[in-house]
Amino acid sequence: MILCDIGNTTVDWFIDGKASKQSVDNFDPHLYTDKVCYINVNTKLSSLLGSLDHWYDISQLVDRDKYYPTMGIDRVMVCEAISDGVIVDAGSAITVDVMCNGHYEGGFISLGLRSAQEAYRQLSPALAESFNFEVDLTIMAKNTPDAITIGFLAPLIDKINSLGKPIYVTGGDSCLFSSLLPDVIMDDHLVFKGMQKLIEKGQLC
Amino acid sequence: MILCDIGNTTVDWFIDGKASKQSVDNFDPHLYTDKVCYINVNTKLSSLLGSLDHWYDISQLVDRDKYYPTMGIDRVMVCEAISDGVIVDAGSAITVDVMCNGHYEGGFISLGLRSAQEAYRQLSPALAESFNFEVDLTIMAKNTPDAITIGFLAPLIDKINSLGKPIYVTGGDSCLFSSLLPDVIMDDHLVFKGMQKLIEKGQLC
Numbered sequence: 247m248i249l250c251d252i253g254n255t256t257v258d259w260f261i262d263g264k265a266s267k268q269s270v271d272n273f274d275p276h277l278y279t280d281k282v283c284y285i286n287v288n289t290k291l292s293s294l295l296g297s298l299d300h301w302y303d304i305s306q307l308v309d310r311d312k313y314y315p316t317m318g319i320d321r322v323m324v325c326e327a328i329s330d331g332v333i334v335d336a337g338s339a340i341t342v343d344v345m346c347n348g349h350y351e352g353g354f355i356s357l358g359l360r361s362a363q364e365a366y367r368q369l370s371p372a373l374a375e376s377f378n379f380e381v382d383l384t385i386m387a388k389n390t391p392d393a394i395t396i397g398f399l400a401p402l403i404d405k406i407n408s409l410g411k412p413i414y415v416t417g418g419d420s421c422l423f424s425s426l427l428p429d430v431i432m433d434d435h436l437v438f439k440g441m442q443k444l445i446e447k448g449q450l451c
Numbered sequence: 452m453i454l455c456d457i458g459n460t461t462v463d464w465f466i467d468g469k470a471s472k473q474s475v476d477n478f479d480p481h482l483y484t485d486k487v488c489y490i491n492v493n494t495k496l497s498s499l500l501g502s503l504d505h506w507y508d509i510s511q512l513v514d515r516d517k518y519y520p521t522m523g524i525d526r527v528m529v530c531e532a533i534s535d536g537v538i539v540d541a542g543s544a545i546t547v548d549v550m551c552n553g554h555y556e557g558g559f560i561s562l563g564l565r566s567a568q569e570a571y572r573q574l575s576p577a578l579a580e581s582f583n584f585e586v587d588l589t590i591m592a593k594n595t596p597d598a599i600t601i602g603f604l605a606p607l608i609d610k611i612n613s614l615g616k617p618i619y620v621t622g623g624d625s626c627l628f629s630s631l632l633p634d635v636i637m638d639d640h641l642v643f644k645g646m647q648k649l650i651e652k653g654q655l656c
Contacts, residue, residue: 314593316577339574342602344591352591354602355578357562357570365562365570369544372521373560386549386557388519397547397559401606404613 247445249438250284251320252291260438275301283445285319285437304441307448312350324416325350326440331412333436334427336419342406359419362398379422403427452650454643455489456525457496465643480506488650490524490642509646512653517555529621530555531645536617538641539632541624547611564624567603584627608632 249260257273259266270288275298283302286295295301305319313322321341324333329348335341338361343353357365359377367374375391383400387393403426406413415423416436424432433439454465462478464471475493480503488507491500500506510524518527526546529538534553540546543566548558562570564582572579580596588605592598608631611618620628621641629637638644 314595316595318577339571339578340602352593353598354592354605355571355595355598356602356606357567357574361570361574362562364573365566366544366560368569369562369566372523373544387559388557390519390521390560393558393560397545397561400559401561401610404610405606408609 247442248278248280248282249441250282251323251437251441252284252286252288252295253320254288258437260435260441265435265438283441285323285441287319304444307444320437321353323440323444324414324436326443327433327436328414331414331431332406332409334406334413334415334420334423334430335417335436336415336423337417340402340417340419340423342409344409344411346411356402357398359398359422363394366394366398379425383426399426452647453483453485453487454646455487456528456642456646457489457491457493457500458525459493463642465640465646470640470643488646490528490646492524509649512649525642526558528645528649529619529641531648532638532641533619536619536636537611537614539611539618539620539625539628539635540622540641541620541628542622545607545622545624545628547614549614549616551616561607562603564603564627568599571599571603584630588631604631 251258253270255270257268257270275295281300281302283304284295285304286292308322321335321343324335325343325345328345330345333343333345338358340356340358341353342356344351363377372390373394375394377395378391381392381395383396383403387396406427413427413430414436415427415430415432416434420432420434424430456463458475460475462473462475480500486505486507488509489500490509491497513527526540526548529540530548530550533550535550538548538550543563545561545563546558547561549556568582577595578599580599582600583596586597586600588601588608592601611632618632618635619641620632620635620637621639625637625639629635
């Protein structure tokens with residue numbers, strides 16, 4: 247089975263249990279003759295993908311009433327992968343979602359690590375520092391890099407821990423987050439697991 | 452006594468218990484013939500202010516060993532105003548500092564409300580929403596404005612509350628923050644109170 251997650255800048259593949267990535271600029275869906283199950287947030291490619299017989303849009307299989315209308319399809323997919331837990335998708339934004347016995351309880355969206363550091367940089371040259379991922383997030387800071395790291399990460403990590411459920415971490419910054427959250431389950435393929443679950447339910451592909 | 456807090460864009464005055472503000476563009480320190488006690492972060496004005504006999508730089512009275520070297524003088528002043536408590540200065544950045552029996556315990560720096568909203572906007576047009584200050588911060592969100600509001604504010608408010616001390620709020624967004632924090636002490640003049648305390652200790656002006 248070929249799974250494909252199409253974003254605005256990259257295309258992620260999951261073929262026979264192996265993940266790979268390519269730039270959207272080099273992406274030509276005509277090259278694939280096998281059936282491909284996909285999700286897509288790239289509006290420029292929607293018509294083309296919709297016109298190809300062997301490309302199946304998995305988003306059609308989602309019971310959208312479980313979620314809210316403007317919720318991104320990637321975020322829906324990571325939720326579909328987990329029936330009970332907190333799912334942290336640490337990418338350009340950090341989405342935090344809560345699933346409880348297969349029901350979506352809601353979530354929130356924080357800035358991503360790079361986005362937050364850029365926002366500090368834009369506030370003041372004095373705050374144009376890199377986060378210090380070695381800092382103890384339970385203390386108060388006495389220097390600028392620690393002050394912005396603790397200011398951004400400590401409240402977020404505390405909030406995620408306070409939700410009292412198993413924590414699953416995925417996304418490009420998952421390694422960094424898993425080092426900050428104890429007993430976390432790191433899984434870089436949650437979006438594909440969600441797609442697979444939906445396909446199995448819908449008997450598609 | 453005339454107190455003056457000089458920033459990069461505005462100059463704040465505190466004269467006979469009354470606060471006022473002016474643009475730095477219209478600021479001419481020669482116009483004042485009475486003694487003025489000031490703090491200044493505007494490097495363009497440092498030499499001029501230093502050359503005027505009746506302008507006293509209050510930052511000289513601070514025991515800088517209590518704080519850290521790169522800590523802003525405005526932030527030091529609000530700490531000097533409080534001997535025991537958490538001080539939240541909600542301006543372009545949100546600084547949170549902890550004082551314990553007159554000792555500085557450290558703090559952290561969050562993005563300001565406008566800065567955070569701008570960072571969400573830059574991340575994605577889908578996140579270019581205004582914060583919803585009516586939202587219940589204790590729940591998980593099921594729409595985008597609530598998701599970014601809870602994502603930014605709920606962890607921060609929880610963290611401030613968890614510090615377990617009386618909370619003092621100052622700065623331009625103090626009203627908004629005081630509505631989110633129960634039993635908070637709102638004080639728009641903390642920076643001037645800190646200056647006054649230092650002056651009384653130092654017998655200056």
